[in-house]
Amino acid sequence: MRRVETAPLKELYELLEGAAGWEAWWPADSGFERAVGAILIQRTRWENVGRAIALLKENCLLTPSALASCPPDRLESLIRPAGFYRQKAAYLKALAEYFSRSDINSIPAARLWKELRELPGVGEETADVLLLYVAGRPRFVVDAYARRILGCMRITANNEELQAMAKAAFGDDLEDYRDCHARIVEHGKGYCNKKACERCAVKKYLA
DNA sequence: CTCCAGGAGTGTA
DNA sequence: TACACTCATGGA
Secondary structure (H helix, E strand, C coil), X not given: CCCCCCXXXXXXXXXXXXXXXXXXXXXXXXXXXXXXXXXXCCCCCHHHHHHXXXXXXXXXXXXXXHHHCCCHHHHHHHCHHHCCHHHHHHHHHHHHHHHHHCCHHXXXXXXXXXXXXXXXXXXXHHHHHHHHHHCCCCCXXXXXXXXXXXHHCCCCCCHHHHHHHHHHHHCCCHHHHHHHHHHHHHHHHHCCCCCCHHHCCHHHHHC
């Protein structure tokens, strides 16, 4: 018989026992580099994203202004190893322009999320990631892994409700939010992939 | 050879 | 709301 939970996300977070911590999980030299990574990582392995980012870095393009003024075809060739290079190049241009004209640190979280969502290539998950890892706002990242593991926990909640649950679990502790997402992703890759769910950490939660 | 990775956008029923 | 399809590279 399991006890009544006031903060199930907190319990999940602790069940997932963090390995390295979010900074090792997502190394970067700057916030904008993370923003670029958030776009490039879509449907792509991190190893391939790393090459693209290294090329951008070698060409001094990891600033909003530099990237915004980079010729599209040149940008496409540089990020090619990350796949989907045509659309991602367009996404990065839009992202760079937005970062050039906006001070993301002075925009309220709700409005910032909305503005990011209006950018091409920024869906709900990427908007969550940008808020949490680039703008430094408390935000629970709702990705496919999170949906799956929450489903295993019998938690059905929309994005907005999950934000409230995360607030109850983590308060305003950025590190916890960031680590939590990192843990969910790593756990999802290792155990919650299609047929290996017998080893899922959620079994402990349900027990 | 096949499969798919730290998605998003569009179109269809 | 629920899928199907496309975008594209690279590693297992």
